[in-house]
Amino acid sequence: MRILLTGIPSYLQRTIAQVSGTTVVHRPYFDEASTKKDLISQIRRIANTGNYLIGEGAAESLRGHDVTYLPFWHLANNRGSEDLYERVNREFDLCVFASANLLRPGYSADLEAEVFAKLKMPVVVMGIGIQRKEGLKDLLPAGTLQFLEVLRKKESFFLTRGYFTAEFLREQGMKFVKPTGCPSLYFAPNEMKRSLSALANPGLAEAQKIAFGGYLGSVADTIVDAHALLKPDSVASYVVQDEVVAYNLALTGDDNDIVYDRASGRITGATEYKHSEKWQRKSELLVYFDTNQWRGAMSSRDLCFGRRFHGCIIGMQAGTPALMIAVDDRMREMLEFIGFPYIEAATWNRDADKRAYLSNFLAKIDTQAVIDRYCACEANFRTALRQIGL
Template sequence: MRILLTGIPSYLQRTVARVSGATVHHKPYFDDIRSKKDLVDQVKKIANTGNYLIGEGAAYALRGHDVTYVPFWHLVNSRGANDVYDALNKEFDMCVFASANLLRPGYSADLEADVFEKLKMPVLVMGIGIQKREGLKENLPAGTLRFLEVLKQKESFFLTRGYFTAEFLRAEGMKFVKPTGCPSLFFAPNEMRHSLTSLANADLASAQKLALGGYLGSVADTIVDAHALLKPESVASYVIQDEVVAYNLTLPVDDNAPVYDRSSGRITGKTEYKHQEKWQRQNELMVFFDTNQWRAWSSTRDLCIGRRFHGCVIGMQAGTPSLMIAVDDRMREMLEFIGFPYIEAGVWNREADKKAHLANFLSKIDAQAVTERYSACEANFQSALKQVGI
């Protein structure tokens, strides 16, 4: 099958130089990232570095087929060029659209509606989910409703992040809807199972090399976590995903000033953000634009913990024990579907003795049950792909 893959990309989209018609031209290198401008621009291109895992997982699920990643921006920019869409419709048998929290009040999917109206082929929407359950239907923008109507009128398939999204889409009249979880969950299944087993047996007394994630620049939660879990002499390692564009974590230097060491993935320039003065540990800020480098670094950690779903998933892909602190409906939907152990942020934030609470929580994990649940979800994902013809 000849598959047009679009939507959220893997880190390999950084090599795309240009697209003409149905042909994608790649550079034989990645653009350098050293200066403040380089770093911020690269984050803006993906919006959130955790998205790389979604695109990578979607592409990996299609292995064995003739797959071409066509940037979504090319499909959008070519809406008025019938010859481009004629070439695309002739070249490909199916479009796979890697998605995430598309169903949300703050985003109108007008462009997606336009694109899929012009693509005359079956469409598989992979990984679609919601941002917030409450009042979802009443608050969806007109563009998103049109996007759903366009797909309803053609041969379309939906693999959702969880049960609630599946129920919503079925109620909207979509015929093929399967809850499968985010495709990133099935990129490295053996390592994921090892991570789950290791989490149940994690040694918190010696776990001092942590990968931390959250919303630095907005709230002080992760700083509090670091103080609770790390000894005074330990270094807190925090991984940035979108903070420099979405949560007011700034680099107060000239745009051309060097701020990033690409070899280590460490931000070396000066940073400023809310609650920065609360730190009582040495700390370092990391950011990765290559998932292999991110996984390699994660494999050196004793534990990944935080409020970022994909910031923990990549730790699991590296086989590192990882625990998520659920902060919103999108995380809960994915976690409840896949059956991973997690702690509610409201409960965790109120705990006076976080280390003791965490030790007690980990001691109650049934490693066999969670790994069996994961394996069943993996089989369900593969079964859904086969039903679609992939």
Template sequence: MDRIYFHSTAQTLHRQVDPAPYTNGLPCPAVNTIEDLKPSFSLTGNKGNMVHAEAVLKLLNVNRSRSCVGNLSHLHKALGKGFGEYMRSHFDFVVLSMANFIRKGMNHTGLVAVLKEVDVPLVVFGAGMQTPVQDPGVLHPSTRELLDLLNKKCTLLGVRGEKTSEFMKSLGLHNHKILGCPSLYVYPKNILSIKAAGYSPGCRWATAGHVSYNNLDGSRPGFKRASTFLDCMEGVRPDYVFQDEVFSYADIESRPDVYDDATGRLSAEVINDFFKQRLGLKLPFTDYYWFNEVSQWRQYMMRVDFYLGDRFHGGVAGLQAGVPAIFIAGDQRIDELTDFFGMPKTTFSELKQSGVEAIVEEQCSLEALTVFKTRYRKRLEPFVKAVESAGLSLVNRNQLLAAAV
């Protein structure tokens, strides 16, 4: 059985500074204000991170009592000179979830220093860039150093799509495979069970975007996705699922009873009133949610008819629960992943011109879902082979191969 150190942001569990054997970190407390959600956010960052990072934990067949989730930089700081020997004696692999790490402004100096001292096999899933990088010179020097190191040391370096692969090849880096996002491989039976859906005025559906105060008040003049997103929601009443943007609502951060930890629901009355008072905006959303656990997210998604939104992993949570999802292609990441898997997608301009009802009828039709499922099936066996060629095994290997037929 393999002992794996997962360097990821998969779980909203507080990590012990001085852990005793046979113990776990604590879950988040039952808080009721937005301000009190900040510690849980610090554990994972953008809540979409949980979806792809959790997937790797669920997929790999490991010795679960000898494996762990953590942060390599923190461990390196705690152990000092004993770090390298500790990794050799305790782990057979280090697995990293690394979405969006190739981008301007990211400094990976600390991670590079740590990985240089790791001499057990490295495996990376989901590597990619969110926006195109035309000139590698705009990247921090540590990003190129990290790419060179991963290219040299990885047993498997999984990248998300064609554009990321082309960029890496342009740098002379060829030790990688295009695998998409691991979150699409956890529940293949649920994804292949998705049925056609339609829109009606009384249906319940979910969306997500970048609806934050600082994305709508004009303080980010180059960022138009939030206002464009709201333009496309005119005349409809979806639920809205937050990922990170809830922390821009300074005036209501400390207001009690805004958040219900049991259901993940935020007060629609408070949030809608905030935007009406501050920006004169009448938001179109029925309910608001924030989830600390992916399982809670999936359970919620089972209660909606479909997802249509500007957040990739918000839609994946639906797919994992067997709910159809349509992705608004607003950045390279969504384009890469939807193209790789053949997933239903639209654009802001198409959505604005045609309306939600027409887009759902087109993209959640039997024909569109057949295209998606056909492309999806083709991705399953290569994923199994790539993981196994790295010396790892999959818990759901037989399910993936059966779904590929």
């Protein structure tokens, strides 16, 4: 089967030099990202480095097929080209669209609606999910409703992040809808199970080599977490995703100042952000544009902990135990579907002795039940792919 893969990309998008028709030319190197200007540019290209895991997981699930990744921006920018779409429809049998929080009030999928209306092939929307449950049915923009209408009229398959999204799409008249979880969950199943096996360890509450994730620059939550769990002489390691462009974590200095060491993934330049004065520990900010480097760095940690779903998933892909703090509906939907242990943000934030709370929480995890649930979800994902012909 000849598969057109588009939507959220893997980190290999950073090597794309040119796209012409259905041909993608890759450079044999990554763009430099050592200066302030270049670092911000690289972060803007993906907006959220966690998305790299979604694109990578979707691509991995298609291994063994004839797959070509065409950037969605190429399809959108050329939606007026009859020649391009004639060629696309001739050269491919199936389109797989790697998706994430597409169903949300603040995003109108006008371009997606136009592009998929031009495709004369079945479409698989993989990893689609919601941003917020409340009022979703009444608040979806017109472009997103049109996108759903386009797919309702053609042969389409929806692999959703969880149950709520599946229920919503069925109510919209979609025929093939399967809750399967985010495709990033099944990229490295053996390492995921190793991570889950290591999590039920109360001693992790005393770990000092922790990779934190959250919304630094917006709220002080991660700083509070680090103070609660780390000893005064420890270094708090925080992995940046989109904070530089979305949550006011600012790099100071001139555009051409060297602010990033790509070997270590560490931001070396000065930064400014809300609540930074509250730090009572040494801290470092890390950014990874290559998922292999990111996994390698997480493999040396004792624990990944925080409020970012994929910031913890990539640690699990490296076999490192990880625990998430659920902060919104999208995280809850994904976590409740896959059955991973997690802590509710409101509960965690108000607990006075966080280290003791964490130790007690970890001690109560039923490891076998968690692994059994994960294995069942992985089998469900593979079955859904086979049903589609993948």
